Amino acid sequence: MHLSLNHSLNSKMMMNERMCKVIKMLQKIIEKFTFLTKSSNWAKNFWNSNCSEIVMKSRQLQIIWKTQNTLNAWNEYLKHNDHKNKIIQQAKRAHFRSQMHELSNAFKSIWCFAKWVRIESQLFKKLSQFSSLKWSNTEQMTMMFEKKIKILQEKFFFSFFQTNVNNITSSFIFLTVLFDLHISENEVRQTIKRIKADKASDISDISNKALQTSLAELISILTSLFNACVIYRYYSKQFKKIQMIVLCKLKKSNYINSKTYWLITLLDIMSKALKSIMIKRLNDITETHHILSDAQMRAKCKQFVISTLNLLVD
Numbered sequence: 001m002h003l004s005l006n007h008s009l010n011s012k013m014m015m016n017e018r019m020c021k022v023i024k025m026l027q028k029i030i031e032k033f034t035f036l037t038k039s040s041n042w043a044k045n046f047w048n049s050n051c052s053e054i055v056m057k058s059r060q061l062q063i064i065w066k067t068q069n070t071l072n073a074w075n076e077y078l079k080h081n082d083h084k085n086k087i088i089q090q091a092k093r094a095h096f097r098s099q100m101h102e103l104s105n106a107f108k109s110i111w112c113f114a115k116w117v118r119i120e121s122q123l124f125k126k127l128s129q130f131s132s133l134k135w136s137n138t139e140q141m142t143m144m145f146e147k148k149i150k151i152l153q154e155k156f157f158f159s160f161f162q163t164n165v166n167n168i169t170s171s172f173i174f175l176t177v178l179f180d181l182h183i184s185e186n187e188v189r190q191t192i193k194r195i196k197a198d199k200a201s202d203i204s205d206i207s208n209k210a211l212q213t214s215l216a217e218l219i220s221i222l223t224s225l226f227n228a229c230v231i232y233r234y235y236s237k238q239f240k241k242i243q244m245i246v247l248c249k250l251k252k253s254n255y256i257n258s259k260t261y262w263l264i265t266l267l268d269i270m271s272k273a274l275k276s277i278m279i280k281r282l283n284d285i286t287e288t289h290h291i292l293s294d295a296q297m298r299a300k301c302k303q304f305v306i307s308t309l310n311l312l313v314d
Contacts, residue, residue, distance in 0.1 A: 009228035018225060019238040019270075020067075022218065026206045027063055029214060031056065046088075046095035054084045059205075066203050131255040141256065152246055155258040183226045183277060185219050191276045192222075195269065202266045203243040211269050226274050239271035 009015050061080050065073040132143045133151045142148065197209040211218070229235060243266040252260045285291065 009224060010232075012232070012234050015225065015228050015232075015234060016237050018221070019236045022221060022225070022270075023067075023204050023206065023238060026210060026214065026218075027204065030206065030210050031059065046091045048091055051088055051091055054087045058084045063205060066205075133258060134256045136258060151258050152261065155261070156244075156246075156263045181227075181230050183223060183230060185223045187277055188223050188226060188273065189215060189219055191273045191280075192269075194276070195272065199269075200266055202268045203241050204238075204268065206269060208269050222270065222273075225270075226277065229274060230278075236271075239268050239274070242267055 009018060058077070058080055061073070061077040065077045130145075130148065132141050133148050134141050135151060136154065142151070192212060192215055195208050195212070197207075197212055199208050201207040225236070245264050245266070246261050247264060248255050249260050249262055255261070
């Protein structure tokens with residue numbers, strides 16, 4: 001896929017479309033050059049080319065569903081996922097039958113198999129399951145998946161009060177006076193290279209390492225996108241998409257209470273790069289013009305962008 005830079009980004013729609021094209025291009029590169037199987041001690045013996053193709057198609061449909069967020073895309077993904085499970089089960093069954101055929105024709109192997117059936121066949125570990133949850137205001141327990149979702153929503157999400165910002169008219173003058181709005185390619189390159197490559201990927205399944213590897217081809221495109229976001233004061237819709245994962249806290253006696261779980265958020269790597277550039281500029285402003293004292297902000301270079309803005313507003 002080739003992205004043209006001939007057209008300037010002068011509208012919100014054009015910025016969103018350009019960002020979608022960048023994400024789709026990276027996803028296609030990852031699908032093409034990422035190996036589905038890797039020879040190791042944990043490789044599955046039953047795996048064949050049919051399994052690889054069906055898994056690749058399932059990943060593509062999953063990305064489409066995450067991007068579109070439509071019911072049709074979700075149903076198509078579920079339908080293909082069921083078909084994928086059947087193909088893998090067929091491969092497992094065929095491999096098991098071939099193994100049994102080899103065992104029946106070998107004298108020593110058949111006795112090893114008989115010993116395994118008698119001693120170790122019953123030692124399989126049970127699959128881990130999500131624990132039942134208790135409502136916070138009552139002692140009632142629930143095992144239904146939909147109700148568990150509501151309990152976790154009450155725990156991690158709450159309603160915000162709407163703030164009226166209509167009377168703020170000069171919020172952008174401060175930035176335009178103190179520094180140049182133009183973002184250079186060198187800033188984008190250094191910022192993305194500083195991001196840790198082994199971090200978990202976001203909802204688009206684009207890892208930090210994949211973006212860093214393809215940075216030479218994308219540096220001009222990303223620089224134009226970041227400049228358009230700053231100049232037109234617009235934050236792309238793709239930057240606002242996040243993925244949240246619920247994890248259980250370790251060493252708890254039981255997990256029936258929602259307090260024994262915690263939430264992590266996976267942000268878009270390109271949005272993190274833009275935020276890092278802006279926080280560095282804000283930190284430079286505060287230090288150069290002595291806007292904040294050392295008592296207010298000692299570790300300025302490690303502060304998150306929202307923390308810096310809150311200090312500036314206060």
